[in-house]
Each structure stands twice: as C-alpha cells, then as structure tokens.
Amino acid sequence: MSSVRVLVGTRKGAFILTSDGRRERWEVSGPHFGGWEIYHFKGSPADPQRLYASQTSGWFGQVIQRSSDGGKSWEAVGNKFLYDGATGTHQWYDGTPHPWEFARVWHLEPSAADPDTVYAGVEDAALFRTTDGGQTWAELPGLRTHASAPSWQPGAGGMCLHTIVLDPKQPGRIFVAISAAGAFRSDDDGRTWRPINRGLRSEGIPDPTAEVGHCVHRIAMHRSRPGVLFMQKHWDVMRSDDAGESWREVSGNLPSDFGFPIDVHAHEPETIYVVPIKSDSEHYPPDGRLRVYRSRSGGDEWEPLTNGLPQRHCYVNVLRDAMAVDALDPCGIYFGTTGGQVYASADAGDRWKPIVRDLPSVVSVEVQTLP
Amino acid sequence: MSATVRVVLPAHLRTLARVDGEVKVEVAGPVTLRAVLDALEATYPMLRGTIRDQVTQNRRAFLRFFACEQDLSHQSPDAALPATVAAGSEPLLVVGAMAGG
Numbered sequence: 473m474s475s476v477r478v479l480v481g482t483r484k485g486a487f488i489l490t491s492d493g494r495r496e497r498w499e500v501s502g503p504h505f506g507g508w509e510i511y512h513f514k515g516s517p518a519d520p521q522r523l524y525a526s527q528t529s530g531w532f533g534q535v536i537q538r539s540s541d542g543g544k545s546w547e548a549v550g551n552k553f554l555y556d557g558a559t560g561t562h563q564w565y566d567g568t569p570h571p572w573e574f575a576r577v578w579h580l581e582p583s584a585a586d587p588d589t590v591y592a593g594v595e596d597a598a599l600f601r602t603t604d605g606g607q608t609w610a611e612l613p614g615l616r617t618h619a620s621a622p623s624w625q626p627g628a629g630g631m632c633l634h635t636i637v638l639d640p641k642q643p644g645r646i647f648v649a650i651s652a653a654g655a656f657r658s659d660d661d662g663r664t665w666r667p668i669n670r671g672l673r674s675e676g677i678p679d680p681t682a683e684v685g686h687c688v689h690r691i692a693m694h695r696s697r698p699g700v701l702f703m704q705k706h707w708d709v710m711r712s713d714d715a716g717e718s719w720r721e722v723s724g725n726l727p728s729d730f731g732f733p734i735d736v737h738a739h740e741p742e743t744i745y746v747v748p749i750k751s752d753s754e755h756y757p758p759d760g761r762l763r764v765y766r767s768r769s770g771g772d773e774w775e776p777l778t779n780g781l782p783q784r785h786c787y788v789n790v791l792r793d794a795m796a797v798d799a800l801d802p803c804g805i806y807f808g809t810t811g812g813q814v815y816a817s818a819d820a821g822d823r824w825k826p827i828v829r830d831l832p833s834v835v836s837v838e839v840q841t842l843p
Numbered sequence: 844m845s846a847t848v849r850v851v852l853p854a855h856l857r858t859l860a861r862v863d864g865e866v867k868v869e870v871a872g873p874v875t876l877r878a879v880l881d882a883l884e885a886t887y888p889m890l891r892g893t894i895r896d897q898v899t900q901n902r903r904a905f906l907r908f909f910a911c912e913q914d915l916s917h918q919s920p921d922a923a924l925p926a927t928v929a930a931g932s933e934p935l936l937v938v939g940a941m942a943g944g
Contacts, residue, residue, distance in 0.1 A: 507855055531905040531939045532855060532893040548859060548889035552897045 476798050477542065477840040478806055479523065480814055481510030484832035486525055488543045491827075495804055495818040498827045504546065505537065512579050512793055515840045519587035524606060526577040526592075534576050536592075538606050549606035553577070553594055556611040562596065563625040572596045572616065579793065581636035591662075593633030597624065597650040599662060612662035615648065620667060620684045627651035627687050627706075634792055635688070639715075640695045647701065647716060652687035655703070657716050668716030672705060690792040692734045694741035702744050702771070704734040704792075709746055711771050722771020727758045733795035737820060738803040742770040745805060745821060747790040756787035764807070766821050780824035781815065788813070793836035800841055808834025845871045848879050848924075849934035853906075856894070856937070860887040865934055874929035876908060877920040894937060905940040 478489040485503030504510075508527045516522040521542045527535040534553065537546045553574045561569035575595040583589035588605040598616040600609040615621075615633075624631060632651055639645035644661035647668075654669040667683050677685040687706035694700065703710040703719065708729050710719040723729035728748040737743035744767050750758045757763060762781040765774040788811035798804035805821050808814045812831040817824045851865045860866070868882040877900075884891045895902050900920070902908070907916045911925045911933050927933040 529855065531853070531903065532859075533896075533903060534892065535859065535889070551892045554898060 474800060475842045476800070476804065477515070477520075477842060478796075478814065478816070478827065479513040479515060479543075479836075479838045479840065480808055480831065480834060481513040481525065481793075481836035482808075482812070482832035482834050483509050486510040486513050486527075487828070487831060489814065489827050493800055495798075495800075495816060500828055501543065503832075504543070508532075508535070510835060511576060512836045512838075514580050514582060514836075514838045516582040516587040516590075517584045518582070520840050520842055522582070522587040522605075524580045524582060524590055526580055528576040534574075536577065536580075536606050550602070550608050553592070553598075553600055553609055554611070555598060555616065556613040557617075560617065561622055562631060563623060565626065567625075569622070572598070574598075575630060578632045578634045579636055581638060584638065584640060591636050591638070591646070593636050593648060595630045595632035596626075597631045597633040597653065599633060599636070599646075599648060601662070612658075614658070614663050615656060615665045618656070618665050618667075620653070623684065624650065624653040625685070635691050637691055637693050637701075639693075639698045641698050645698070645715075647691055647693075649688040649691050649703075651689070652685060652706075654684050654686040655688050655691060655716060668712075669719070670717065671712075671719030671721075672710065673708070673721075674706065676706070689732045690734050692736050692744070694736040697741045700741065700770070702734050702736065704731050704746055706730065706752060709734065709771060722767070724767070724772035724774055726765055726774050727763075727776075731790075732792040733790055733807065735795045735797055735805070737805075738797050738799045739801060740768070740803075740820075743768050743820070744770065745795065746774075747795070747807065749789060755789045760784055760786050762786040762788065762809075764805070764821055764824075777817075777821040777824070779822060780817075791835055793838075794834050796837050796839040798839045798841045804839070806837050806839055808837045810834065845869045846874050846929050847931045848874060848882070848928060849931055850879065850883055851934045851936045852890075853937060853939040855939070856890060859889050859893065862887070867931075870929075874924050875921050876915065876918070876924060876935075879924065879935060880920075905942065907938045907940070909936040909938055910934070 474493040480487040485506040487502035511526045513525040523539040525537040559572040564570035579593040581591040592600040635649035637647040656665045699715045701712040711722045761783045763776040788809035795807040810833045
C-alpha cells in the first residue's frame with residue numbers, strides 16, 4: 473500500500489508527518505533542527521529518500537541540510553551562495569540603489585530526473601543550482617542581470633525568489649516568481665530570461681500593467697499540461713493558457729482574491745485550490761472563517777470548503793509554500809497555518825482534519841507519495 | 844609550533860557541529876581570531892558561514908567574541924588574542940546575541 477510523507481518547515485524546526493495511504497493515522501517526527509527557521513523542505517522526485525531543507529537563522533545565517541534516508545539522518549552540505557560576477561543594484565524601499573545581498577534560501581526545487589540536481593531561489597532574488605547534491609552551488613546569473621533588474625524592489629518580506637516551477641515536458645523551461653518583480657521564464661535552462669507578466673494588473677505600482685514590478689505570490693502547474701499556469705498574485709487569482717505569454721483574471725466569486733498559496737489537484741488539471749485572505753495588511757481569513765476555495769473549472773467559479781476547518785475566531789494565515797497535494801486517488805490536499813496547524817483532506821478537499829494542531833508557525837508544506 | 848585553543852560555541856552551533864561542550868583547535872602561528880576561526884572551520888566545515896560571512900569574512904551581526912571578560916568583537920581579526928587564550932588556560936567564547944523571536 474502506498475504511503476504519504478508530509479514535510480513541514482516551521483519557524484522553529486522541521487517536522488515529518490507520515491501515514492499509510494488511508495491518511496487517517498499519522499506519526500509525527502521532529503522537531504528536526506529545533507530553533508532554526510526552515511523556509512523550505514522538499515524531497516527529490518527522482519529519489520524520494522533524498523530530502524533537502526533550507527535551514528536559516530538570524531544569528532547563524534544559511535545552512536542547507538540533506539538526507540539520503542528519508543529524514544532519519546542529516547548532513548549539512550554547502551551553504552556558499554556567491555553571486556556570479558558584479559552584483560549590481562536593485563531598488564531599495566526608498567527608491568535608492570541597493571547592492572544585491574544574499575540573505576537566505578526561500579525555495580528548493582529538486583530536479584525530476586537527478587537527485588543531486590536542485591534549484592534554489594534566494595533573497596536577494598537570484599537562482600542557484602547544485603549538481604552535486606548541495607555540496608556546491610552556482611548562480612544562473614542571467615536572471616539577476618536581466619535588463620529590468622535594477623528596477624526591481626523588495627516586497628515587505630524581502631526581495632525573494634520564492635517560486636520555481638520546472639517544466640516536465642519541455643527540457644530547459646523554467647518558471648520563477650519574485651516579490652515584487654513578477655514572473656519570469658527561461659527556455660534555455662536558466663541562461664536567459666524574460667518577464668511573463670502581460671495581463672497582470674497591480675494598482676500598487678505607478679503603471680499598473682508594467683512589464684515588471686508585480687508582487688506574484690505563487691505559481692502552480694499540473695504536470696500533464698505545463699502550458700497552463702495558475703497564479704495567486706498579491707491581489708487577483710490569474711490563469712495563463714500559453715505558458716505565461718498572457719494572463720487573465722479568474723478570481724470570480726472568491727470572497728477575497730488576496731492570498732498566498734495556489735495548487736492543482738493531482739489528477740484533475742482544472743481543479744485548483746486557494747486560501748483567500750482578507751487583505752495585505754490583515755493577512756487572515758475573511759470573517760474569521762478558514763475556508764479553502766476550490767474551482768473545478770480552472771477558475772472563475774469557486775466553492776468554499778469548510779468541513780472540518782474552524783469557522784469562527786480563526787485569524788491564521790497560510791503562506792505561499794504551505795500547501796501541497798499528494799498523488800493518491802482520491803487526491804489528498806494539505807496545508808499548514810501560521811497558527812501551527814497542519815490540515816489534511818483525503819478526499820480532494822471535501823473534509824478536513826488537523827494532523828497536528830500546535831506546531832510552531834508553519835512556513836512550508838510539501839508531500840511525498842511513496843510506493 | 845602550534846597552540847591548542849579552547850573555543851566555546853553557542854548551543855545551536857554545537858548541535859550543527861555535533862560536539863558537546865567546548866572544542867579544541869590547533870592553531871599554527873600567531874593566535875589571532877582569524878587563525879582560530881580558520882582552524883575551527885577546517886575541523887568543522889559545517890560551521891562555515893555561520894560565524895562569519897563566507898565572502899566578506901565579517902563577523903555575523905548577532906554574534907560576539909568574548910575572552911577573559913573582554914569583548915573582542917570589534918578588534919582586528921588579525922590582532923593577537925590574549926596570552927591566556929593562546930595558552931589554552933582561558934577559552935574563546937562565541938556568543939549569540941541575547942535576542943530572539
């Protein structure tokens with residue numbers, strides 16, 4: 473019988489939640505790396521026993537942890553993220569030029585083909601890659617040196633490259649998203665990049681339809697249809713049917729189109745999930761009711777999913793990397809909250825249960841479906 | 844001739860380096876902060892970047908270096924450490940700022 477391993481990164485350590493395919497009883501392991509922020513924690517599709525974690529601390533900086541036995545043991549690997557060549561400047565909050573400075577790794581995206589190859593999205597925004605299991609990291613500098621980069625500005629959380637989507641069908645095609653520069657695509661394995669923000673509209677920038685400057689929060693794709701992308705932007709849920717060449721809004725009847733995560737059902741490419749949050753300053757669900765919204769039509773028409781979720785006095789947030797799906801049938805959906813709960817649904821969102829209720833604030837959730 | 848220098852690390856770095864209590868490093872030549880940290884990172888490579896920046900070699904902002912009841916954080920990394928540290932009778936303390944969240 474298949475099993476599921478949920479990898480949870482929190483503000484104070486990593487946790488591993490495991491269950492058999494019924495997804496009813498869970499074992500909890502952790503905290504691993506207690507006291508450290510785990511910005512992201514993800515397994516290799518090519519070797520599920522190979523896990524990578526981004527471990528950071530305001531005191532001690534960046535550490536990358538690697539496991540080759542599914543999280544039973546760990547090894548600190550390379551943590552030298554050196555920008556390639558002259559760093560140049562981006563805009564600071566006050567509009568002055570500010571040199572690129574490495575702060576932390578926000579997202580680790582292991583290759584589907586090779587357990588030793590991993591892409592890392594960092595703050596200040598840049599893309600790195602290792603091909604030796606994390607021992608050494610090399611920047612793909614074409615993104616940071618894009619002609620628009622001197623105009624990029626940080627979002628409130630820093631100027632972070634937080635989303636990396638690897639196209640499973642077109643080798644060398646990579647999508648990334650940066651707060652607050654927008655979405656970018658490479659078709660040559662990260663050598664050159666171009667913005668893909670046509671159709672986005674952001675009222676918080678001088679030109680609402682500018683080529684760059686949009687605060688894209690998250691991009692999701694179904695691997696059977698990599699040309700179709702879904703985006704949760706600072707405000708607005710968006711969809712592209714041409715690999716990002718153009719976008720249209722699909723917020724439809726959502727109670728708020730602000731939010732962070734967006735994800736796609738494992739077997740239904742038109743079924744997508746978001747967690748509406750009231751606004752950019754409030755960062756909690758409307759009416760104190762935690763509702764996942766599901767669209768079975770690829771957007772525009774949304775239904776609230778509430779069974780098992782708190783429907784009063786709930787003021788948590790769900791961060792951009794804190795939602796994931798498994799590959800079982802029916803598809804399992806998982807998300808973690810800033811209040812430390814990790815919720816799971818074993819029936820595509822119809823009913824929810826907390827796996828754990830009292831973890832530190834959850835930053836990231838990833839799921840592995842094991843044979 | 845080399846010196847054996849005692850170093851006390853903060854708890855999180857002891858965990859990362861998989862050591863208990865204080866560590867001892869062998870320093871060849873003048874016993875300076877830079878020489879001690881070089882020796883420490885050579886013995887425990889996982890500590891690279893956690894005490895000083897990998898590129899600039901500057902001390903991380905929320906760490907301090909104490910010894911013999913003195914704050915040595917702001918002295919040159921190439922200045923000699925106190926003789927008692929070089930002699931191994933006093934440890935070099937790597938201390939995390941008393942701040943958190």
